[in-house]
Amino acid sequence: xxxxxLSRLSSALxxxxxxxxxxxxxVHLVPGDPIDMMLGESALPADRERLxxxxxxxxxxxxxxxxxxxxxxxxxxxxxxxxxxxxxxLLAERLPGTGKLxxxxxxxxxxxxxxxxxIAAIRxxxxxxxxxxxxxxxxxxxxxxxxxxxxxxxxxFWLGWLPVSGSAGALSIFLPALTLGTSMAAIVARMIxxxxxxxxxxxxxxxxxxxxxxxxxxxxRHALPNAMLxxxxxxxxxxxxxxxxxxxxxxxxxxxxxGELFVDAILKRDYALVQACVLVIxxxxxxxxxxxxxxxxxxxxxxxxxx
Amino acid sequence: MDRSSHSFGYIILSFPGLILAxxxxxxxxxxxxxxxxxxxxxxxxxxxxxxxxxxxxxxxGRPVFDRLLVGAKTSFIVSFSVVIVTAxxxxxxxxxxxxxxxxxxxxxxxxxxxxxxxxxxxxxxALAGMLGPGLGNVIMALSCVGWVGxxxxxxxxxxxxxxxxxxxxxxxLGVSDTRIVFKHLLPLAMAPIIVEATFxxxxxxxxxxxxxxxxxxxxxxAASWGNMIRDGxxxxxxxPHMVVIPGLALCLVVLAVNLLGDRIRDILHVR
Numbered sequence: 001x002x003x004x005x006l007s008r009l010s011s012a013l014x015x016x017x018x019x020x021x022x023x024x025x026x027v028h029l030v031p032g033d034p035i036d037m038m039l040g041e042s043a044l045p046a047d048r049e050r051l052x053x054x055x056x057x058x059x060x061x062x063x064x065x066x067x068x069x070x071x072x073x074x075x076x077x078x079x080x081x082x083x084x085x086x087x088x089x090l091l092a093e094r095l096p097g098t099g100k101l102x103x104x105x106x107x108x109x110x111x112x113x114x115x116x117x118x119i120a121a122i123r124x125x126x127x128x129x130x131x132x133x134x135x136x137x138x139x140x141x142x143x144x145x146x147x148x149x150x151x152x153x154x155x156x157f158w159l160g161w162l163p164v165s166g167s168a169g170a171l172s173i174f175l176p177a178l179t180l181g182t183s184m185a186a187i188v189a190r191m192i193x194x195x196x197x198x199x200x201x202x203x204x205x206x207x208x209x210x211x212x213x214x215x216x217x218x219x220x221r222h223a224l225p226n227a228m229l230x231x232x233x234x235x236x237x238x239x240x241x242x243x244x245x246x247x248x249x250x251x252x253x254x255x256x257x258x259g260e261l262f263v264d265a266i267l268k269r270d271y272a273l274v275q276a277c278v279l280v281i282x283x284x285x286x287x288x289x290x291x292x293x294x295x296x297x298x299x300x301x302x303x304x305x306x307x
Numbered sequence: 308m309d310r311s312s313h314s315f316g317y318i319i320l321s322f323p324g325l326i327l328a329x330x331x332x333x334x335x336x337x338x339x340x341x342x343x344x345x346x347x348x349x350x351x352x353x354x355x356x357x358x359x360x361x362x363x364x365x366x367x368g369r370p371v372f373d374r375l376l377v378g379a380k381t382s383f384i385v386s387f388s389v390v391i392v393t394a395x396x397x398x399x400x401x402x403x404x405x406x407x408x409x410x411x412x413x414x415x416x417x418x419x420x421x422x423x424x425x426x427x428x429x430x431x432x433a434l435a436g437m438l439g440p441g442l443g444n445v446i447m448a449l450s451c452v453g454w455v456g457x458x459x460x461x462x463x464x465x466x467x468x469x470x471x472x473x474x475x476x477x478x479x480l481g482v483s484d485t486r487i488v489f490k491h492l493l494p495l496a497m498a499p500i501i502v503e504a505t506f507x508x509x510x511x512x513x514x515x516x517x518x519x520x521x522x523x524x525x526x527x528x529a530a531s532w533g534n535m536i537r538d539g540x541x542x543x544x545x546x547p548h549m550v551v552i553p554g555l556a557l558c559l560v561v562l563a564v565n566l567l568g569d570r571i572r573d574i575l576h577v578r
Contacts, residue, residue, distance in 0.1 A: 011420075022421060029438055141561040150554070251521060266433070278429060278433045
């Protein structure tokens with residue numbers, strides 16, 4: 001287990017280092033001079049100079065990179081030129097928002113996907129199976145930026161049940177979480193179905209049935225526990241993907257999370273903030289994935305003892 | 308053989324076939340329809356769909372139908388160029404990486420891991436945001452991210468095939484590396500790559516619309532389904548057709564391409 005842990009952590013570190021370098025180079029993709037793009041044409045020379053210094057853009061590339069890494073290690077990501085506040089403060093304010101949204105979306109996804117996947121697998125090729133898989137295909141084909149507005153129309157305008165956007169009431173998390181959760185449920189339901197179908201054809205399930213267990217006992221005691229393993233990996237991957245999906249969903253519902261901050265920063269050309277958001281979101285993704293792998297290995301000895 | 312030709316017939320005369328035919332028809336519609344996507348009709352601002360005008364008008368009084376057709380062209384151009392570019396780059400990189408092995412393979416695998424460390428469309432959004440809006444930059448941003456899927460798939464395929472007997476035989480006969488890869492490995496690896504490319508078209512259509520929805524894609528007045536939805540959200544309460552119609556077009560195309568992908572996967576017997 002220690003060997004597995006070390007190899008998994010070291011490869012995560014390499015990837016994280018790569019992510020840091022890619023985000024560093026992002027600002028160099030801006031066509032022309034990033035400083036001019038941020039300040040506009042009527043900028044005072046003094047402001048220009050100050051920003052040039054702050055971004056270290058007057059130095060050669062390797063020196064810039066070393067400054068960037070040095071600041072990063074000290075949790076200093078510079079100031080947002082729009083909000084005129086330290087970027088780390090902004091991120092700290094927004095992180096809980098995204099975390100809450102992701103957790104709520106995950107909950108909704110599981111509530112939808114587990115029963116759907118189970119019914120589809122148990123009653124394979126039945127009408128229920130077709131309906132569940134139809135829902136799944138539909139969920140995968142409807143992008144969040146259309147599903148979100150449709151839910152708003154349905155729940156907030158036509159039915160008048162829910163607040164449209166912002167984070168005023170406790171209920172306001174429901175629509176963005178439902179939007180994110182539905183697309184995740186579509187993928188998870190399909191995965192649960194195919195895993196369960198495979199498990200249900202195993203000999204030990206036949207034995208369990210032969211000794212007279214009821215359908216529910218077979219499902220909950222023999223089939224589902226074995227389906228948990230692939231599910232953990234999938235949920236880990238999907239939780240990370242939620243972070244990517246949250247960018248668009250947060251923007252639709254003006255949910256105060258990192259994703260909304262990120263898109264806003266792009267539109268306002270606040271490049272340091274863009275870099276910081278990309279970095280935080282992808283590093284969280286790397287951490288979640290690494291943690292999922294370790295959890296998986298901890299649960300399943302075949303993984304950690306195998307290769 | 309008979310079965311598969313029957314299946315290809317199914318593709319053309321079915322829901323996905325009809326939707327895709329409509330999509331391609333829309334792409335070339337400017338050739339035979341007098342489209343006026345930017346023509347402003349002030350009396351018709353936010354006019355809902357009616358018998359006289361299909362699909363109504365938008366917030367500036369532009370015909371939604373005409374803009375929908377122009378949007379179809381945008382999504383078609385972006386998705387096909389991105390998928391062609393990324394498939395070629397990915398297949399070449401993946402095949403070379405697997406065939407050559409050694410340090411280069413390690414480096415390429417690391418690079419792919421790093422690109423995949425950015426969840427979903429995040430990196431594409433960041434790239435498009437930094438490069439600035441425009442059709443070319445959208446294609447560039449999506450291509451920078453998209454090649455990895457093809458490269459990983461091709462690499463896995465070539466790795467599993469490179470020790471096959473016919474490859475050893477070709478090596479023993481002194482066939483050149485390039486020839487082995489292109490004549491003896493890639494043809495066998497093609498089926499899953501074709502399936503991946505089909506799903507890639509669906510994914511890219513969504514990604515392009517997503518970028519345009521965020522205001523990072525095609526710039527107004529040019530039309531994309533994504534920026535039509537974006538414009539529509541502001542007037543959703545009074546003119547829901549502005550959101551519903553482009554979204555429906557987008558979903559139908561994506562659904563059709565996904566169904567087509569499923570079908571091709573069955574026909575080609577890919578896992």
